[in-house]
Amino acid sequence: MSIGSTIDGSRRLRLPLVAILTAVLALFGSAAIANALFTTTATATVTVAVPTPIAPRPAIVSCVNNNFGILQVRARFTWTAPAGTTAELKEYVIRAKDSAGVVTELARPLKTTTTVDFQAGVVGGLFSGLLALIAGGAQPLITINAVFGAYESPSAFTYRLSSAGLLGLTGVGCTLVPA
Amino acid sequence: MTRRRNVAIRTGVVLVWLLAALAGAGIARAAWADSEPISRQRLTTGRVGLTANGSATAAIGPITITPSFAGPVTQHFPVTIANVGNVGLTYQLDNITAAAPTNALFTTGLTVRVSKVTGSAACTGTNPGTTIIAAGSALPTATFALRPPLPPAGSEFLCFSLTIPLATNALFREGSVALTLHFHGQSL
Numbered sequence: 001m002s003i004g005s006t007i008d009g010s011r012r013l014r015l016p017l018v019a020i021l022t023a024v025l026a027l028f029g030s031a032a033i034a035n036a037l038f039t040t041t042a043t044a045t046v047t048v049a050v051p052t053p054i055a056p057r058p059a060i061v062s063c064v065n066n067n068f069g070i071l072q073v074r075a076r077f078t079w080t081a082p083a084g085t086t087a088e089l090k091e092y093v094i095r096a097k098d099s100a101g102v103v104t105e106l107a108r109p110l111k112t113t114t115t116v117d118f119q120a121g122v123v124g125g126l127f128s129g130l131l132a133l134i135a136g137g138a139q140p141l142i143t144i145n146a147v148f149g150a151y152e153s154p155s156a157f158t159y160r161l162s163s164a165g166l167l168g169l170t171g172v173g174c175t176l177v178p179a
Numbered sequence: 180m181t182r183r184r185n186v187a188i189r190t191g192v193v194l195v196w197l198l199a200a201l202a203g204a205g206i207a208r209a210a211w212a213d214s215e216p217i218s219r220q221r222l223t224t225g226r227v228g229l230t231a232n233g234s235a236t237a238a239i240g241p242i243t244i245t246p247s248f249a250g251p252v253t254q255h256f257p258v259t260i261a262n263v264g265n266v267g268l269t270y271q272l273d274n275i276t277a278a279a280p281t282n283a284l285f286t287t288g289l290t291v292r293v294s295k296v297t298g299s300a301a302c303t304g305t306n307p308g309t310t311i312i313a314a315g316s317a318l319p320t321a322t323f324a325l326r327p328p329l330p331p332a333g334s335e336f337l338c339f340s341l342t343i344p345l346a347t348n349a350l351f352r353e354g355s356v357a358l359t360l361h362f363h364g365q366s367l
Binding site: 050 | 239243268284341343346347352354359361365
């Protein structure tokens with residue numbers, strides 16, 4: 001009796017186990033083994049930097065004494081547009097910096113402009129006040145820069161204006177300031 | 180009378196015993212069985228492995244993209260994907276993420292193109308190789324699906340091309356960002 005119970009007990013244990021294994025194999029079979037997927041990962045980290053854009057400066061800036069006599073004292077600035085970038089050129093900006101370091105924006109010429117006169121005298125001009133300062137012995141620094149969107153060249157040409165002798169007779173002196 | 184009764188009792192006991200025995204065995208054997216022959220299976224070990232530029236966690240760069248007022252600027256960098264396991268695998272680019280805090284350079288300031296090239300040295304010029312991710316794609320959504328299988332020791336050369344817009348474009352952004360390319364491989 002005890003032997004029979006052991007056999008029956010073993011069968012009772014084995015039958016469900018066999019049934020489960022059969023079901024698992026029937027469900028997945030050999031295909032499951034062939035399709036077992038194993039995964040892996042890899043990463044690559046890259047640091048990307050975009051520095052501040054450096055706008056090109058106007059090319060060949062010159063400043064010449066263009067004095068027409070006592071009534072037409074003027075200095076003429078001439079430049080050419082930065083090569084190859086005129087499509088994005090917005091305008092120019094002219095600034096003066098006095099001996100105290102105070103910077104004053106004098107004008108924003110159109111992008112088509114390539115000449116500006118610092119003129120004083122009877123006719124007067126945009127910068128007559130500046131020339132009056134020069135007559136008083138001041139030597140302001142003048143920069144002419146190109147403007148691209150929100151950016152300007154960090155290395156625009158700078159000229160020092162000064163009185164070339166008796167203002168009105170010998171005109172305005174222009175000196176390029178080394179960068 | 181007594182003898183007949185004894186015989187009847189004995190016969191009843193035997194019947195009860197037989198019924199009990201058969202009933203127990205019968206229930207135990209009441210089962211439905213089926214069989215299906217399966218071919219002999221061989222279980223072998225395998226190893227899957229994927230590297231980018233020779234490492235599971237590669238570091239590339241840094242890369243500097245110098246902005247221009249003449250037009251958009253593109254900078255390339257090659258990534259070699261290699262199967263370093265001993266089973267075939269295929270892989271995909273899950274996504275590209277940026278180290279927090281995410282900035283506008285990542286979300287809109289940079290666009291990406293990904294291509295397959297013949298070698299790292301071919302990752303240069305204008306639109307090199309065969310396109311996998313089209314030029315102008317935004318980084319946060321850049322991804323590609325499973326690539327053709329790579330055999331063990333096989334590799335594929337990718338070229339990532341990052342582009343910044345014209346410096347006067349409204350989408351232009353300065354700054355820096357750390358990008359992580361997430362590749363996901365799976366065995367065949």
